[in-house]
Amino acid sequence: MIHHDFNYACFIIKDNEKKQFMIKQDFYIANIIARHLSGEITPEESTQLEGWRREDSAHEDLFQKICSKENLKKHVEKGASFNTATGWLEVQKRIRKSNNRERMMKIFRYAAAVLVPVFFVGITLKYTDHGHSSDKSVLIAQPILPGAAKAILTLDNGETINLNKETADALRKIEGTHIQVDSTTLNYQLAQSTPVLVKPVYNKVEIPRGGEYALVLSDGTKVHLNSMSSLRFPVAFTTGKKEVELQGEAYFEVNKTGQPFIVNANGMQVEVLGTTFNISAYPDEEYRTTLVNGSVKVSAEKGESLILKPSQQATIALGSNSIQVRTVDTSFYTSWVKGKINFKDQRLEDIMKTLSRWYDMNVVYENEGLKNIRFGCNLNRYEEITPFVKLLEKTEEVHVKIEGNTIIFNN
16 A cells, blocks of 8 residues: 655645645635535635636636536446545545655646546435445444434423423423424424513533434524534523523524623633524534624633624634634535535544544544544535545545444554
8 A cells, every 4th residue: 555644745735835825726616616516506606616717718618528418427427436525535645646746736736627526426316326335445344323313401400301203292381481392403482471580490402422403592593503512591581691501512593682692612602693603612622613694702711802704713722712713614614504514624533523423433543643644525414424434445544444333443
């Protein structure tokens, strides 16, 4: 097996900022064209794509070639070998096999041509059967299945209820609030005549490993909770200030009511009036607030605060009280709500932390150095894990073995 140092490849790229910009642009345009073909492109991305096509006749020629019926048909016929993750990993594999700068840059110039066809996962799934594979390199005892909607509700009196569609009758009118539950969502609705409470009544929703659940608060705010997360909240907001407590990750769609809505997350505080944003505040990980639209105020535990604009992300490093802000593609941080998991140039250890929460699995590294290999790929959140680990194997950077509910990486 050929071994190459991906960090070295990154080092070469960083030697030349202009080339680095060109590389990033190629990857970005490839992604946009793929989203255009799958029907997922946003209005902003569509405008950017149109601008890129007008820049140069070569760009338009490449776009037309990629979108041609002949090209689509050719790649649909390739069937199961054809998906988003394969695209990222194949390009990374080629980069690592490049032994000189000139060849590397040539590969990057054609990154769009390599990436875009294999981004057609949404198209190929319609016409191909993924139930078979000739790849025998990954040792698998049994498949590791994805998570599902499940949660535990703890009432103010300490009573706990496992949330599923069978427990709807167990939830009753509590302190002026009607609670409805189905297989995926817990919905709090104020009764027509809500009594004034002496003190707030709190409930708590906890999501275990391998779970997710949605919650609608009494003011209409919708909260999507990810695996190993919890939200503590009042069953009815009776004062001017609305506060909830989050651990883990959640995607908020806050109703505009004129009252501030505050999320306290392990020392980080996010205050909004009406907006859509994602918070990730898992223990032992960097805290992140990603703003999709509207405006939020982010505060650190010791008082530093700032205002975020759409497409900005505030991060607080582990053990730090300093807030860093950067501009990001928000879809990478919110895709889990739409059934996808996106990774872009991330460490294998960080990727597997995310996946282990959702797939409720364990991960073992027989070589500590494997944790720092970087990958990028897009996954369907509701598919079992085997296709992904097979793709990792194809990069020739790691070998993978699955034993029960444990994934073992070695080289």
